Amino acid sequence: MFNHHPLPVRELDPALYYITESEARLLKEYTGITDDNELKHHILKVQAEAYALPENSAYPALLKLGKTRENAILLDIGCGFGNDSRRAIADGFPLQNVLCTDLREGANHNYEPTLGFFNIGHKLFKTAPESFPLAFFRGDIFDTVFTYPQPMTIPKLSALDNLGQLKGQISIIHASAFFHLFGEEGQRKLAQILGQLLSPQPGSIILGCQIGAPARIFSTRIFSPDTWKDIWTGDDGPFNPDIVEVHAYPRPLDGDEMRASTGPSADGERFWLTWSVLRK
Known part of the structure; x- marks a missing residue:
């Protein structure tokens, strides 16, 4: 989440x-x-x-890439309304280089085309696809395939058939409040997919935040800062620890955030786990 908290933060x-x-x-x-x-x-x-500490201290690096790297792509995984992408665009990231993705652009409970989170985002911000052409890819991230030939040029973001067409082409991947929707196996698979999408250029970054805990809770989908690093650079991780820097740190939840985010917890403390994976 960029430069904002899920709910207002109380003073200490x-x-x-x-x-x-x-x-x-x-x-x-x-x-x-x-x-x-x-x-x-x-x-x-x-x-x-x-x-x-800021919500994600990697955010300034994200904005810098958008201004200094030619055709730097920002991929917003599980984008919802697209509010985080809009934050980055408002702060100077080029609109034409941002790609939002989610399971559905818009559908009701019968899966009929209608207003959904991303489309309602236009309603919320009073924009329209014609005047604010924020690219959107509808699909399941786990359906990403990497059998496409490495593109000589970056494909048009609004005309993708599969995210695998962007293998090794994405400079910034944002995934907030997303990983903990899946079990450990799914989270490890997701890390592998994002690792293949990330550009090999130094400074390329994956960042996000989610619910964390001081120690790994094996009965849940929640990781500690240390065990979260293992997702990326452990034996089954997508990266060798020599080529990336993984940062993960906690930010306290207040009572309202705890109730809104996880409900009552019988197995220990919770916090916002803010993290980044930076190519050296």
């Missing part, structure tokens, strides 16, 4: 500080801080630093 409130005895013992063991008040001050200071 030190009065809400709470730590269990076991958590305090662990932190004291690691930090060497034995005084409770000093430990509280340390935690709140680090919390404020984490809270100040």
Whole structure:
């Protein structure tokens, strides 16, 4: 998600500080801080630093690629209304180089053509395909095939038959609130597909955010920052760790975000896991 949060973010409130005895013992063991008040001050200071992190610190790099790399393509996976693509376009990314994709451009519950998320996006922003020709590809990302010959020139984005026609041609891939819709096997397969679509040029980037947790929760589709990196550079990942930098960091959920995003959680803490995969 670009330069915005899914829901308004509340100001930090030190009065809400709470730590269990076991958590305090662990932190004291690691930090060497034995005084409770000093430990509280340390935690709140680090919390404020984490809270100040941007939604995705890779966003400026995305905009720079759009301005400095010829024909840099931005692919927005699971685009919904297309609001993230519109944010990038408003901030200077060339409209003609943006491609949105989702399962359906528009359909009702009977799968009849009608207004759907992407088409309603035009209604929301009061644009029209004629005056704001944001390219859209309707299809299932898992149907991507890579048997097409490597194109000599970039195909017209509004006339694609399959995303595989863009193999190795996409400079930026954005996938927010998307990966955790699938189980681990699906997420690993998705990473492989996106890895093949990404341009081999240094600076090319895949970025996004989703619900995360401090430790991998094997009964769910939720990863920790460390286990998320394994998706990309582990034994089954699409990249050798020598050719990419993978960053993943948490941003706290407030109570409203927790309820809106995941509902009550019986198996531990949740946060927004913001991440990027950058070609060196």
